[in-house]
Amino acid sequence: MATNGNIGKPDINNSKFILYLGSYPGHAGKPMQAIARQAAIASTDGDLKFAVVDPVMAGGAVSPLVDNGKWIPIKPATDGAFVMAMVRWIIEHQRYNADFLSSPNLEAAQNKGFNSWSNAAHLIITDPEHPNYRKLLRAEDLGLDAPTGEDNFIVIDEAGKTLLYTECSTGDLLFEGSVEDKDGNSISVETGFVALKKSAFSYKLETYSQECGVPVETIIELAREFTSYGTKVATEGLGGTAAANGVAAGLSHYVLCALVGADNKKGGIIARRISFSKFGPGPRYKVNVIPDAPERKGMGISRTGMNYEDTHEYQEKIAQGEDPYPAEMPWHPVGNVNADNQALFSMINRYPYQAKILINWMANPLLAFPSADQEKVIAELKKTENLPLFISIDAFMAETTSLADYVIPDTTGYENWGIPNIEGNFSGRGDSVRWPVVKPATAEIDDNRYACFENFIIDVAKEIGVPGYGEEGILDANDNLLPLETPEDYFLRAITNVAYDQDPVPDIDDEEAKLQDLVGAKANWKPVDDILQADEWAKAAYVLSRGGRFEEYGAGYDGDNRIDGYFGCISIYSEWMASSKNSYNGEFFPGVITWEPEKFIDGTPISDYFPIEEWPFKLANYKAKFRSVTMMPNSPTLQDLGETNYIEINPEDAQNLGFNDGDEVKLVSATGGEVTGTLVVRAGVAKGTIASTFGYGHWQYGAESYWIDNEKIAGDSARGTGINATGIGLFDPTVDQLFGFSESVTGTPSRNGGAFRLEKL
Amino acid sequence: MTTAEKRYAMVIDLRRCIGCHACSAACKMENSVPEGAFRSLVKEWDKGVYPEVSRVKLPILCNHCADTPCISDCPTEATYAVSGGAIVVNEEDCIGCGICIEQCPYEARYINQETKKAEKCTFCIHRVEKGLMPSCVSSCISHARFFGDLNNPDSEVSKLLAEQDCQVLKADLDLGSQVYYIGLKKAMEGNRLTEVIPG
Numbered sequence: 001m002a003t004n005g006n007i008g009k010p011d012i013n014n015s016k017f018i019l020y021l022g023s024y025p026g027h028a029g030k031p032m033q034a035i036a037r038q039a040a041i042a043s044t045d046g047d048l049k050f051a052v053v054d055p056v057m058a059g060g061a062v063s064p065l066v067d068n069g070k071w072i073p074i075k076p077a078t079d080g081a082f083v084m085a086m087v088r089w090i091i092e093h094q095r096y097n098a099d100f101l102s103s104p105n106l107e108a109a110q111n112k113g114f115n116s117w118s119n120a121a122h123l124i125i126t127d128p129e130h131p132n133y134r135k136l137l138r139a140e141d142l143g144l145d146a147p148t149g150e151d152n153f154i155v156i157d158e159a160g161k162t163l164l165y166t167e168c169s170t171g172d173l174l175f176e177g178s179v180e181d182k183d184g185n186s187i188s189v190e191t192g193f194v195a196l197k198k199s200a201f202s203y204k205l206e207t208y209s210q211e212c213g214v215p216v217e218t219i220i221e222l223a224r225e226f227t228s229y230g231t232k233v234a235t236e237g238l239g240g241t242a243a244a245n246g247v248a249a250g251l252s253h254y255v256l257c258a259l260v261g262a263d264n265k266k267g268g269i270i271a272r273r274i275s276f277s278k279f280g281p282g283p284r285y286k287v288n289v290i291p292d293a294p295e296r297k298g299m300g301i302s303r304t305g306m307n308y309e310d311t312h313e314y315q316e317k318i319a320q321g322e323d324p325y326p327a328e329m330p331w332h333p334v335g336n337v338n339a340d341n342q343a344l345f346s347m348i349n350r351y352p353y354q355a356k357i358l359i360n361w362m363a364n365p366l367l368a369f370p371s372a373d374q375e376k377v378i379a380e381l382k383k384t385e386n387l388p389l390f391i392s393i394d395a396f397m398a399e400t401t402s403l404a405d406y407v408i409p410d411t412t413g414y415e416n417w418g419i420p421n422i423e424g425n426f427s428g429r430g431d432s433v434r435w436p437v438v439k440p441a442t443a444e445i446d447d448n449r450y451a452c453f454e455n456f457i458i459d460v461a462k463e464i465g466v467p468g469y470g471e472e473g474i475l476d477a478n479d480n481l482l483p484l485e486t487p488e489d490y491f492l493r494a495i496t497n498v499a500y501d502q503d504p505v506p507d508i509d510d511e512e513a514k515l516q517d518l519v520g521a522k523a524n525w526k527p528v529d530d531i532l533q534a535d536e537w538a539k540a541a542y543v544l545s546r547g548g549r550f551e552e553y554g555a556g557y558d559g560d561n562r563i564d565g566y567f568g569c570i571s572i573y574s575e576w577m578a579s580s581k582n583s584y585n586g587e588f589f590p591g592v593i594t595w596e597p598e599k600f601i602d603g604t605p606i607s608d609y610f611p612i613e614e615w616p617f618k619l620a621n622y623k624a625k626f627r628s629v630t631m632m633p634n635s636p637t638l639q640d641l642g643e644t645n646y647i648e649i650n651p652e653d654a655q656n657l658g659f660n661d662g663d664e665v666k667l668v669s670a671t672g673g674e675v676t677g678t679l680v681v682r683a684g685v686a687k688g689t690i691a692s693t694f695g696y697g698h699w700q701y702g703a704e705s706y707w708i709d710n711e712k713i714a715g716d717s718a719r720g721t722g723i724n725a726t727g728i729g730l731f732d733p734t735v736d737q738l739f740g741f742s743e744s745v746t747g748t749p750s751r752n753g754g755a756f757r758l759e760k761l
Numbered sequence: 762m763t764t765a766e767k768r769y770a771m772v773i774d775l776r777r778c779i780g781c782h783a784c785s786a787a788c789k790m791e792n793s794v795p796e797g798a799f800r801s802l803v804k805e806w807d808k809g810v811y812p813e814v815s816r817v818k819l820p821i822l823c824n825h826c827a828d829t830p831c832i833s834d835c836p837t838e839a840t841y842a843v844s845g846g847a848i849v850v851n852e853e854d855c856i857g858c859g860i861c862i863e864q865c866p867y868e869a870r871y872i873n874q875e876t877k878k879a880e881k882c883t884f885c886i887h888r889v890e891k892g893l894m895p896s897c898v899s900s901c902i903s904h905a906r907f908f909g910d911l912n913n914p915d916s917e918v919s920k921l922l923a924e925q926d927c928q929v930l931k932a933d934l935d936l937g938s939q940v941y942y943i944g945l946k947k948a949m950e951g952n953r954l955t956e957v958i959p960g
Contacts, residue, residue: 026780026781026903027779032781033781033902036779036781036902036903037902037903037904040776040777040778040779040903040905041777041903041904044776044777046775057807057814057815057816058778058816059779059816059818060780060816061779062815062816063775063776063815063816063817063818064808064809064815064816064817064947064948065775065776065777065944065948066776069816070815071814072812073812073814083828201940211806245915313813419877447906487859500852625780625781629817636796637789637790639787639796640789640796640797641782641785641786650811651811652811682807683807683810683811684807684808684814684816686812687811
């Protein structure tokens with residue numbers, strides 16, 4: 001939820017208990033290596049306990065030799081039921097941290113030893129007749145004086161007095177009743193916490209347990225553990241719970257950690273991407289600060305992060321007296337406008353508008369997006385009436401790139417620059433950097449400039465006259481405009497900012513520069529003297545030589561508190577979500593997390609269309625060890641280690657079907673797609689689950705031959721092994737257009753869940 | 762390069778291994794191991810009865826046995842132990858007969874199809890002699906592998922053997938294996954319900 005900022009990741013080294021829900025320590029994660037090392041060592045030598053709640057046991061840090069780490073199997077796409085059961089038990093048994101939750105602002109929470117705050121005690125307007133129904137109550141609703149231009153939320157203190165949230169140190173967490181405005185009108189309200197409690201109490205633990213397949217006693221054990229170590233607990237989740245009902249699981253990470261006040265605490269949740277100044281107005285250069293830059297405007301094509309009610313379509317229907325619902329295609333008001341999976345389905349349906357040019361950079365949507373790897377979708381993407389011009393910038397002849405009108409060759413990690421974010425599991429401030437250690441294998445377009453994404457962007461921008469590129473490209477700290485003609489013009493200056501931020505780093509010594517062959521590497525770049533000031537290179541090189549700049553291991557704390565973090569409000573109640581509507585049935589979305597089974601966009605449970613008797617399996621699409629989502633089938637070493645992937649099921653399911661390990665089977669999706677593969681029967685797969693890794697099932701990426709001008713690049717069938725199970729994910733049958741089954745609030749695709757069956761070949 | 766004869770050994774802490782195969786890949790690159798072959802690999806299998814299931818990760822390599830059939834049965838004496846006990850193959854003397862491959866109880870050898878010679882793990886002796894760790898040790902992301910001299914009581918491996926309950930694979934063969942595992946006994950308990958292929 002964007003309103004919760006980029007909160008962070010478990011502080012594994014100092015934590016006592018971590019719940020992994022949608023990520024897997026030692027098997028995947030960002031960064032995989034640091035998480036693996038910390039989790040394996042802390043659970044073996046230290047006293048860290050952890051649980052991985054996942055449909056698939058993938059090994060990693062889970063071992064029969066480590067009693068502190070356990071795998072808990074769960075049915076795919078039922079994580080919401082599991083977390084609501086935990087929330088219910090924690091509230092019912094008063095295991096939540098009331099001191100934290102009743103603190104309605106940061107200062108109040110910090111005075112009680114916490115280092116974050118939530119809106120659990122803030123009041124919500126529950127009166128359907130009120131114009132601000134479902135919004136948080138504000139001073140303006142009561143006619144109270146309050147600062148203008150700010151969100152003046154209201155709480156009730158322990159004495160029953162109505163106060164601005166900033167003026168109250170302890171709010172009444174459990175208030176439910178009415179307040180009076182200055183004219184004496186009564187407004188019915190409840191706190192965010194009460195709303196959460198009501199949602200959690202909608203079902204019994206036994207019901208939640210039946211839905212998710214995790215026994216009640218296991219749920220209680222995990223909830224008890226999670227609430228047994230104060231703020232030294234954390235949760236982590238990545239895409240592993242991505243499902244068409246995955247919003248509750250995604251948001252549960254904020255809610256569970258807020259129930260114990262773990263954010264920004266040592267051993268709790270620590271913020272990621274805490275970096276030195278690199279972009280923006282840095283100490284030496286103002287990288288990305290572009291005078292007279294054109295404003296980004298217009299409507300994103302993704303139908304996501306936007307309200308259907310703000311569209312012309314809606315307004316025209318209203319003007320003509322029509323029922324505005326359903327929309328022509330689904331809108332996902334609380335998601336991110338950059339939702340590329342939704343953009344794909346918009347483009348092939350020319351809705352909400354026709355795409356004119358698609359520029360793809362190293363992405364491979366056809367393999368990456370659920371439901372996309374099917375003939376029907378590919379055929380639509382090929383049609384020029386849907387997509388008149390398609391340019392792909394790629395280092396590989398990937399599946400999506402193979403359909404492009406033009407392919408711009410790009411470089412790989414050894415040939416190019418980068419300043420990737422540090423994604424957590426490091427408490428200090430840091431930036432990693434990557435510099436080209438070899439000359440790019442792509443064409444030299446002019447002196448020391450090679451075909452790649454950056455040069456394409458620079459040259460196109462110069463050609464069409466976009467500010468911020470060319471001779472007057474980048475501002476230095478004194479507002480002199482310097483050239484941006486090459487990737488190194490950009491990256492070396494950003495890296496110089498990193499070197500000079502706070503206390504500048506030392507100069508590199510000559511011996512070290514020689515050892516790293518920075519001298520040799522430099523020969524392939526634009527002359528550094530033309531980019532940096534004379535004294536800057538020795539410091540930039542110091543950062544390059546170390547692969548980045550990092551504070552001391554273990555830095556970043558002030559006592560028990562993490563210094564940097566997200567200090568905005570953690571939303572137990574999301575006003576944004578609560579005041580947004582489903583674009584098909586016009587119903588409000590819940591403002592707190594809640595359990596819902598998978599439903600199509602019009603609200604029909606998918607089991608109404610596809611009964612479980614006929615479609616007994618849900619898909620768990622998980623990370624392959626030796627592949628990324630779409631990359632790396634071209635490595636011979638990784639091919640040796642992970643030749644192919646499989647269709648994996650639980651032994652009891654295999655027995656019921658009369659199937660055996662090694663059988664050739666067909667996986668059939670309820671809306672028509674199918675793939676065939678080899679069955680693996682193993683105990684580490686939850687019942688009712690088809691487990692299959694992503695990253696396999698390539699039909700391009702060098703698996704097939706292709707031609708560059710008159711040169712045939714021969715295909716290598718070893719790159720095309722295995723299946724892409726998520727590619728045959730469901731289409732939504734309640735949408736007229738070809739539309740991949742998605743979560744209604746945020747547009748998250750159905751990577752897990754759905755409705756499938758297995759047939760023996 | 763101090764006093765007595767060295768005795769190299771490896772200790773692998775099975776509790777820490779997470780099965781990432783960084784060792785397998787690093788070994789292939791360090792030693793130019795041909796496609797389809799491995800000198801170092803991690804075997805994995807699911808252990809337990811649903812829903813109480815976990816995963817054994819068992820790194821395997823040449824055990825550099827003190828008393829080994831690959832030396833005694835080699836018809837050309839191509840296989841021999843270098844200083845420190847690491848067992849290597851002299852490529853010039855190897856005739857590629859494959860007897861050592863059949864005799865090795867740890868399945869740790871293969872024929873390089875290009876050279877038609879037997880190849881195997883050398884404990885990365887070319888690195889060790891320069892003061893580096895074997896590549897599988899220095900690439901281990903979870904610090905599960907340790908390497909050193911058992912004749913030095915202060916070495917990490919000597920201390921681990923003294924402090925931890927370590928076992929060797931196929932101890933009943935009594936070949937004098939120099940690859941020790943922490944947690945092997947528990948890892949090998951019970952039936953292997955499922956063989957899991959890496960990946």
